Amino acid sequence: MHTILKNSLVALALLSSASTASRAIAGGQPIGIWLDHTGRGAVQISDCAGNLCGRIVWTKDSSNGSVCGKQVIGNAKPIAGGKWDGGWILDVDDDRKYQVEITPLSNGNLQVTGYLGSKLLSETMIWTRAPADTKTCA
Numbered sequence: 520m521h522t523i524l525k526n527s528l529v530a531l532a533l534l535s536s537a538s539t540a541s542r543a544i545a546g547g548q549p550i551g552i553w554l555d556h557t558g559r560g561a562v563q564i565s566d567c568a569g570n571l572c573g574r575i576v577w578t579k580d581s582s583n584g585s586v587c588g589k590q591v592i593g594n595a596k597p598i599a600g601g602k603w604d605g606g607w608i609l610d611v612d613d614d615r616k617y618q619v620e621i622t623p624l625s626n627g628n629l630q631v632t633g634y635l636g637s638k639l640l641s642e643t644m645i646w647t648r649a650p651a652d653t654k655t656c657a
Contacts (some may be wrong), residue, residue: 548623549603552576552653556631556644559583561653562591564621564629571595571603571621575611576655586611587656595621608633 549571552563561577573592578584595606601623608619608631617633624630627648634641 548601549621549629552649552655553629553646554649555646560586561649561655562646563655564592567593569597570606572606577649577653578656584656592619592621595619 549564550566552561553573554561559579560575560583562573563576564571564573571592572590572594575586575589575591578586589609589611591609591611593607595603598604603621604619606619606621607616609616610633617635620630620632620634620638622630622632624645629646629648630643631646632638632641632643
């Protein structure tokens, strides 16, 4: 009997977790186009099979057109507290991938933290939602 109850609780927890992830994607908080912390580019974050991915869709400097459409976020998974973690982010300046945590903030911004193994070795950036009339290159 104890095993059946334990299995039922595990199944309920998994369903609740999946439901939370679906609501987070459906609610669209991290989904959309975001201006990066430098103001030099914009990334469109999308639902990719229940995880988050992102591609560059605008650059301030038209000579950087070669990065347009480049994937810079991948495989960020929903975790507790409305955060996304376990994926990667690409630093296009040095062409290196880092782990990423994405947190929608109550003021409508997005906190993007790139880290190497430990969040003690991290860089946190604040992205803002791009204007609705942003002209995209991809």
